[in-house]
Amino acid sequence: xxxxxxxxxxxxxxxxxxxxxxxxxxxxxxxxxxxxxxxxxxxxxxxxxxxxxxxxxxxxxxxxxxxxxxxxxxxxxxxxxxxxxxxxxxxxxxxxxxxxxxxxxxxxxxxxxxxxxxxxxxxxxxxxxxxxxxxxxxxxxxxxxxxxxxxxxxxxxxxxxxxxxxxxxxxxxxxxxxxxxxxxxxxxxxxxxxxx
Numbered sequence: 001x002x003x004x005x006x007x008x009x010x011x012x013x014x015x016x017x018x019x020x021x022x023x024x025x026x027x028x029x030x031x032x033x034x035x036x037x038x039x040x041x042x043x044x045x046x047x048x049x050x051x052x053x054x055x056x057x058x059x060x061x062x063x064x065x066x067x068x069x070x071x072x073x074x075x076x077x078x079x080x081x082x083x084x085x086x087x088x089x090x091x092x093x094x095x096x097x098x099x100x101x102x103x104x105x106x107x108x109x110x111x112x113x114x115x116x117x118x119x120x121x122x123x124x125x126x127x128x129x130x131x132x133x134x135x136x137x138x139x140x141x142x143x144x145x146x147x148x149x150x151x152x153x154x155x156x157x158x159x160x161x162x163x164x165x166x167x168x169x170x171x172x173x174x175x176x177x178x179x180x181x182x183x184x185x186x187x188x189x190x191x192x193x194x195x196x
Contacts, residue, residue: 003022005022005024007019008075010071010075014060017055017059018056019057019072020053020055020079021080026047026052027052029047030054032055033068034061036131037128037162038068038069041169044170044173045172046173048170048173051177065131065135070141073139075146076143077144077148077149080147080149084180088182088183089183089184093111094107094175094177094180095109096170096173098170101163103155105155106153106171107152107168107175108150108151108175111179113148115147117144117150117151120154123164123165128161131165133164133165136168153168153172155168
């Protein structure tokens with residue numbers, strides 16, 4: 001299989017992130033953000049999506065994890081953009097529905113050069129561990145904006161915010177893997193318009 005990898009480095013006054021994404025293997029996952037639950041759901045995303053993900057991130061989490069979570073979404077979005085730019089057309093659409101105990105989540109993706117996020121989740125607890133689950137939306141919004149993709153993400157139901165967020169990220173991983181599978185046609189073949 002052709003190696004399909006992207007590496008991105010981003011540094012601001014608030015965060016510094018190094019990210020490596022590899023859709024051609026799922027052997028290596030190395031995550032260090034300083035936010036344990038965030039690392040946990042990112043690992044679930046990569047493992048169940050079947051791709052390799054390495055992230056070394058640091059930032060002003062003593063103030064609020066918001067900047068680091070959002071910027072990680074930005075960096076991952078840039079990596080996804082690079083995959084399309086460097087390796088050509090992709091399958092475009094990806095979809096997954098994943099249960100975790102009482103929770104059920106679904107994610108649909110369109111790699112279409114148009115950023116749009118539709119997010120539906122009513123988390124019953126504000127936190128999973130020390131992670132404020134409102135940041136799930138911030139990650140997805142940043143990912144959608146920077147990758148220029150449409151994401152519909154919904155926790156259909158659940159009673160435990162941990163289970164809901166984790167099932168959502170597992171579904172995200174599977175949907176990303178399918179959407180970014182290489183396609184045989186040219187980029188023009190990804191749309192009836194002849195261009196995205």
